[in-house]
Amino acid sequence: MTVNTRLNIEQVDGVSRRNKAWRMLGEPMNELATVAEQLENVLQSRLSGRVHDLQVECQTAGVVLRGWTRTYYAKQLAQHAAIAASGLSILANDIEVR
Numbered sequence: 001m002t003v004n005t006r007l008n009i010e011q012v013d014g015v016s017r018r019n020k021a022w023r024m025l026g027e028p029m030n031e032l033a034t035v036a037e038q039l040e041n042v043l044q045s046r047l048s049g050r051v052h053d054l055q056v057e058c059q060t061a062g063v064v065l066r067g068w069t070r071t072y073y074a075k076q077l078a079q080h081a082a083i084a085a086s087g088l089s090i091l092a093n094d095i096e097v098r
Contacts, residue, residue, distance in 0.1 A: 032058040039063065039086050046081045050074035051095055056082070062089035068096040 036058040043065075044054060051074055054067040063082050069075055075095045082090060 032060070035086075036063075039082065042085045043078060043081055046085070047074065047078055051078050054078070054095075058086075058088070059091060062091040064092045064094060065090065066094045068098050070098060072097050 036056045039058065040054060040056040043051070043056065047054070050071075051067045051069045054065070057064040057066070063086060065078055065082060067078075069078075075093060075097055078095055079090055079093045082088075
């Protein structure tokens with residue numbers, strides 16, 4: 001199991017990634033904004049500026065990504081990085097390709 005402040009979460013002992021993520025972070029469900037801010041910072045560093053005006057919204061069911069980029073590849077990278085970093089599902093990838 002790997003857990004650190006960058007939301008790097010793995011599945012352990014058959015516990016679902018989503019439930020494990022919330023427990024390991026120690027964040028109650030009503031503090032989704034804090035989790036969203038942490039995830040946004042992680043994504044910004046992993047994407048190296050490929051997604052502009054990046055916004056992350058965390059909901060109990062998953063994550064919504066918003067912003068814009070120049071390539072579909074960067075949009076896909078953002079989605080996979082969000083899944084890997086949070087363990088939550090993507091509800092919507094609203095990153096616009098211009």
